[in-house]
Amino acid sequence: MSAQNMIAPGFSDPVFQSQAAFRALLDALSEPGTLRRVDGDITPPEGMEAATAIALLALADYETPVWLPQALRDGPAGQWLRFHCGVTLVAEPGQATFAVIDGTAAEPTLAAFNPGNDQFPDRSATVLVQGAALEGGAGVTLSGPGIPGTRDIAPNGLRAGIWAELEENAALYPLGVDLVLCHGDGMLGLPRSTRIEEAR
Amino acid sequence: MTMHQVPAEDTKPAYNYAYLDEQTKRMIRRALLKAVAVPGYQVPFGSREMPLARGWGTGGIQVTAAIIGPSDALKVIDQGADDTTNAVSIRKFFERTADARTTEATEEATIIQTRHRIPEAPLKSGQVIVYQVPMPEPLRKLEPREAETRKMHAWAEYGLMQVKLYENIARFGEVTTTYDYPVLVNGRYVTAPSPIPKFDNPKMHMSPALQLFGAGREKRIYAIPPHTSVKSLDFEDHPFRIQSWTEPCGLCGAGDSYLDEVVIDDRGARMFVCSDSHYCETRRAEGHRGAMLGDAALTGLVEETKP
Amino acid sequence: MYVAVKGGEAAILATHDLVAEARRGDPTVPEITVAQIREQQALACARVMNEGSLYDMDLAALALKQSQGDVIEGAFLMRAYRTTLPRFGSSEPVDTAAMAIRRRISATYKDLPGGQVLGPTYDYTHRLFDFALMDGESEATPRTAPAPLDAAMPRVPDILGAEGLMEPEVPPEGDPAPFDLTRGSITFPAGRDVRLQSMARGDEGFLLGLGYSVQRGYGHSHPFVGEVRVGEVCVEFVPEELGFAVDLGDVTLTECQMVNQFQGSKDVAPQFTRGYGLVFGHAERKAMSMSLVDRSLKCREFGEAAVYPAQQDEFVLYHADNVEAAGFVEHLKLPHYVDFQGELELIRRIHKEREERLARQNEDLPEAAE
Numbered sequence: 001m002s003a004q005n006m007i008a009p010g011f012s013d014p015v016f017q018s019q020a021a022f023r024a025l026l027d028a029l030s031e032p033g034t035l036r037r038v039d040g041d042i043t044p045p046e047g048m049e050a051a052t053a054i055a056l057l058a059l060a061d062y063e064t065p066v067w068l069p070q071a072l073r074d075g076p077a078g079q080w081l082r083f084h085c086g087v088t089l090v091a092e093p094g095q096a097t098f099a100v101i102d103g104t105a106a107e108p109t110l111a112a113f114n115p116g117n118d119q120f121p122d123r124s125a126t127v128l129v130q131g132a133a134l135e136g137g138a139g140v141t142l143s144g145p146g147i148p149g150t151r152d153i154a155p156n157g158l159r160a161g162i163w164a165e166l167e168e169n170a171a172l173y174p175l176g177v178d179l180v181l182c183h184g185d186g187m188l189g190l191p192r193s194t195r196i197e198e199a200r
Numbered sequence: 201m202t203m204h205q206v207p208a209e210d211t212k213p214a215y216n217y218a219y220l221d222e223q224t225k226r227m228i229r230r231a232l233l234k235a236v237a238v239p240g241y242q243v244p245f246g247s248r249e250m251p252l253a254r255g256w257g258t259g260g261i262q263v264t265a266a267i268i269g270p271s272d273a274l275k276v277i278d279q280g281a282d283d284t285t286n287a288v289s290i291r292k293f294f295e296r297t298a299d300a301r302t303t304e305a306t307e308e309a310t311i312i313q314t315r316h317r318i319p320e321a322p323l324k325s326g327q328v329i330v331y332q333v334p335m336p337e338p339l340r341k342l343e344p345r346e347a348e349t350r351k352m353h354a355w356a357e358y359g360l361m362q363v364k365l366y367e368n369i370a371r372f373g374e375v376t377t378t379y380d381y382p383v384l385v386n387g388r389y390v391t392a393p394s395p396i397p398k399f400d401n402p403k404m405h406m407s408p409a410l411q412l413f414g415a416g417r418e419k420r421i422y423a424i425p426p427h428t429s430v431k432s433l434d435f436e437d438h439p440f441r442i443q444s445w446t447e448p449c450g451l452c453g454a455g456d457s458y459l460d461e462v463v464i465d466d467r468g469a470r471m472f473v474c475s476d477s478h479y480c481e482t483r484r485a486e487g488h489r490g491a492m493l494g495d496a497a498l499t500g501l502v503e504e505t506k507p
Numbered sequence: 508m509y510v511a512v513k514g515g516e517a518a519i520l521a522t523h524d525l526v527a528e529a530r531r532g533d534p535t536v537p538e539i540t541v542a543q544i545r546e547q548q549a550l551a552c553a554r555v556m557n558e559g560s561l562y563d564m565d566l567a568a569l570a571l572k573q574s575q576g577d578v579i580e581g582a583f584l585m586r587a588y589r590t591t592l593p594r595f596g597s598s599e600p601v602d603t604a605a606m607a608i609r610r611r612i613s614a615t616y617k618d619l620p621g622g623q624v625l626g627p628t629y630d631y632t633h634r635l636f637d638f639a640l641m642d643g644e645s646e647a648t649p650r651t652a653p654a655p656l657d658a659a660m661p662r663v664p665d666i667l668g669a670e671g672l673m674e675p676e677v678p679p680e681g682d683p684a685p686f687d688l689t690r691g692s693i694t695f696p697a698g699r700d701v702r703l704q705s706m707a708r709g710d711e712g713f714l715l716g717l718g719y720s721v722q723r724g725y726g727h728s729h730p731f732v733g734e735v736r737v738g739e740v741c742v743e744f745v746p747e748e749l750g751f752a753v754d755l756g757d758v759t760l761t762e763c764q765m766v767n768q769f770q771g772s773k774d775v776a777p778q779f780t781r782g783y784g785l786v787f788g789h790a791e792r793k794a795m796s797m798s799l800v801d802r803s804l805k806c807r808e809f810g811e812a813a814v815y816p817a818q819q820d821e822f823v824l825y826h827a828d829n830v831e832a833a834g835f836v837e838h839l840k841l842p843h844y845v846d847f848q849g850e851l852e853l854i855r856r857i858h859k860e861r862e863e864r865l866a867r868q869n870e871d872l873p874e875a876a877e
C-alpha cells in the first residue's frame with residue numbers, strides 16, 4: 001500500500017482525458033510539425049514531461065512494452081508507468097512499442113528501435129523524444145504527407161545528430177520509427193513519412 | 201404510451217462511453233497512429249464483434265468510437281444521404297452510446313462517417329472523414345490469398361493491377377471500374393478508396409481533412425493524412441476520368457454533383473437527383489430550383505414547407 | 508421551400524415492433540419460456556453457444572427465443588454480448604480424460620476399458636415421426652443402467668499413444684498462451700491454436716461440408732473415429748492471489764479424436780496422425796467435422812501439398828465464421844444505388860458509343876461498295 005500511496009495519480013477522468021490526448025497525438029502525427037497542446041491536468045513523475053506522461057497514459061498498456069532511460073526506469077517514472085498502465089518495462093530498445101528518450105543523450109540512436117518489417121511496417125516503435133523546447137532552436141524544413149508544401153520547425157535541446165538520424169529513418173520508408181517530440185504540455189509529431197531538410 | 205422506448209436510464213452504465221472498452225480503444229488508437237504514419241498501408245487490428253452486423257459498418261463504427269469525444273459533432277451518411285436507414289441506425293447508435301451531438305450539416309461536422317460517398321461540399325482542415333470499408337484489399341480481386349497480397353504490398357509489386365486495368369481497356373476501350381477505383385497513396389501503396397464512385401476520387405487528393413478507413417470484418421484500418429497525394433491509377437493514353445451526366449439535378453439544378461437515378465413511374469420515366477442530400481437541400485434553401493421539383497412533390501420525394 | 512421527405516427513423520422503429528409481433532406469433536398460444544428452450548432445445552442451445560463462443564445455456568436459450576430460433580442471429584447476440592464482458596483470466600486446461608461420461612464410442616476397438624457407452628443418441632432412431640409429441644404426450648421414462656459406468660474411461664488416442672503409435676500432442680516451444688482471434692488479428696500461416704479456435708466457433712454447416720469434401724477425396728484423409736465422448740468436465744481457475752486452482756463449475760463438452768493414416772520417414776517410425784475437435788454441449792456432428800478439418804489443415808506440418816479448400820488455412824479460417832459471413836452476404840441488402848448508378852452510366856455510355864460507331868460504319872458502307 002505504501003508504495004502505491006507514493007505513486008502520483010494518473011488521469012482523473014480516464015475516458016475523456018485519454019480521448020483528448022489521443023486526438024492531440026492523431027493531429028500531431030497526421031499534420032507533422034504542427035504544435036499540439038494536451039491538457040491533462042496531471043503532475044508527471046520526475047523526469048517525464050507532461051506531454052510524455054499523458055501520451056503514455058493514453059496509449060500504453062499490458063500489450064505494449066515500453067523502454068525508458070535507465071534513470072527513469074529505476075525511478076518513480078518506471079513505477080508510475082507500471083502502476084497506471086500495467087506495462088512491461090524492457091531493457092532492450094528493440095523490444096519496445098513505445099520508448100521515451102532524452103533528446104540530448106547520445107544513446108540510444110533511433111536505429112536501435114524496431115522499424116517494423118516490410119510486410120508489417122506498423123509493428124514499429126513510437127519514440128517520445130523529450131527536448132528542452134519545441135521552439136527557438138535551429139530550423140529544419142519538413143515536407144511530406146500532412147504538410148501542404150513545406151513546414152518549418154525549430155525544436156531546441158536535441159542532440160546534434162538527430163536530423164541525420166531522422167533522414168536515415170525516413171529513407172527506410174515505409175519502415176521506420178515514428179517520433180513525437182514532447183515538452184511541457186506541447187507535442188510535435190515527426191512520423192517516418194516526413195522528409196527533413198536541415199538549413200544550410 | 202409510446203411504442204418506441206429506449207432502454208431505461210439505469211441500463212446505460214453497463215456499457216462504456218462509445219460502447220468500446222478503454223483497452224479496445226487504445227488498441228484501435230495505436231493502429232490509427234501507425235496508419236497515419238504510413239498512408240495507405242492497411243494496419244491489422246483486433247476488430248471487435250459489434251452489436252451491428254459485419255459488413256454494415258462495424259469498421260467505421262469502431263474507428264468513430266475510438267476517436268469521438270464530447271466536443272465532436274457527428275454526421276453519418278450512407279449513399280450521400282443522412283436519412284438512409286443504415287445511416288440513421290448508426291447515428292442512433294452513437295447518440296445512445298456516446299451522447300453524440302449529431303448534425304446533417306457537412307460544414308458543422310467534426311467527424312463524418314460515410315458509406316459510399318464523399319460529401320460535395322469541400323471538406324475543411326480539422327474535419328475527419330471515416331469511411332466504412334467492406335473490402336480493404338485493392339488487390340483481392342486479382343489475388344484471393346492474403347499471404348500473397350501482403351507480399352505484393354511489401355515489395356510494391358503492382359504490375360498485376362496495371363495488367364488488369366489494361367486488359368479492361370483492351371476489351372472495352374476504357375477502364376470499366378466505376379467505384380472503389382484503386383488509388384496510389386503518397387506514391388507508395390495501392391489503396392482501396394472504399395466503394396465510393398470514382399467521381400469522388402479527386403476529392404481525396406490533397407484533401408485538408410484527415411481520412412480514416414475502417415474494415416471491421418476484414419480487421420484492417422488505414423488512413424490518408426491531410427495534404428497527401430492520392431492518385432487514381434491510369435495510363436498516359438487513357439487518363440483517369442470521372443462520371444458525368446447530361447442533365448442537372450431535378451430538385452436543385454446542380455450540375456456539379458453526383459446524381460442518383462429515381463424511377464418515377466412504371467413507364468420508365470426517371471429523374472436525377474443529388475445523392476448528397478444535404479448539398480441538395482442547402483442549394484434549394486438558397487433558392488435554386490430544379491426542373492422536376494414539382495413532380496418530386498407529387499411523388500412524395502419532397503414536400504413543401506410553409507415559410 | 509421543398510424539403511426531402513424523411514422517414515428512415517420511424518421506419519426503423521416500426522420494424523422493431525413488427526419483429527416483436529412476429530416473434531410472439533398467435534397470442535392465444537402460450538408464450539415459450541427461456542427455461543423451456545434451455546431444457547427442451549438443448550442441441551440448438553449448444554449450437555448457439557458454440558458459434559456464439561460463450562458457454563451460457565440460459566443466454567443461449569434467450570438468444571434463440573429473441574431470434575425466433577434463427578441460430579446465426581442467436582450466435583450474433585451471444586457474441587455482441589460476449590465482447591463486452593470483462594476478462595478475468597484464462598482457466599486451466601480442462602481434462603477430458605476425467606470427463607463424467609454420458610456417451611463414449613470408439614470405432615477402432617470392439618471393446619476397451621470403460622466400454623462403449625451409447626448414451627442419448629439419434630443414431631439408431633428410425634426417422635419416423637413420433638406423432639404423440641404433436642399433442643404434448645411425450646413421456647420420458649428415466650432409465651437406470653444395470654451397473655454403474657467404469658470410473659476409468661481412458662481416451663482411445665492415449666491408448667495408442669502409450670504404444671507409441673499415435674502422433675503425440677506437445678505444446679509449442681515455451682508453451683505460450685494460445686492466441687485469441689477475438690482480440691487480435693490473425694496472420695498466415697495460422698498456428699494450430701488459431702485454427703482450432705476458429706473452427707470451434709465456426710459454422711457447423713460449413714465445417715460439415717468441408718469435412719465431407721475431405722472424405723470424398725478433396726484432401727487425403729482416411730480417418731477412423733478413435734473416439735467421441737460427451738459429458739461433463741470441471742473448469743478450474745487459478746486466481747493470482749490464491750495460487751491454487753478453484754473449481755468454477757462443470758461444462759458439457761463433446762470431444763472427437765480422429766485417427767488418421769500414419770506418417771513416418773526413414774528416421775521416424777510411422778505413427779497415426781490426429782484430428783481433434785472439441786465443442787460446447789452435445790454437438791457430435793460439429794466435433795467430428797472439426798476433427799476432420801483439423802487433420803487436413805495439418806498438411807503443412809506433415810509436408811503434404813495444400814491443394815484443396817479444406818487444407819488451406821486462409822480459406823477455412825476466413826470463411827468459417829458465420830456471423831461475419833452472414834453480415835457480409837446480407838449487407839448486399841443495403842442501398843448500393845450510388846455504385847449502381849456508376850455502372851448504369853458506364854453501360855449506357857458504352858451502348859451509345861457502340862451505336863454511334865455502328866451508325867458510322869453503316870454510313871461508310873455504300874461508299875465502300877462504290
Ligand SMILES: [Zn+2]
Nearest residue numbers: 449452474480
Ligand atoms: Zn440537387
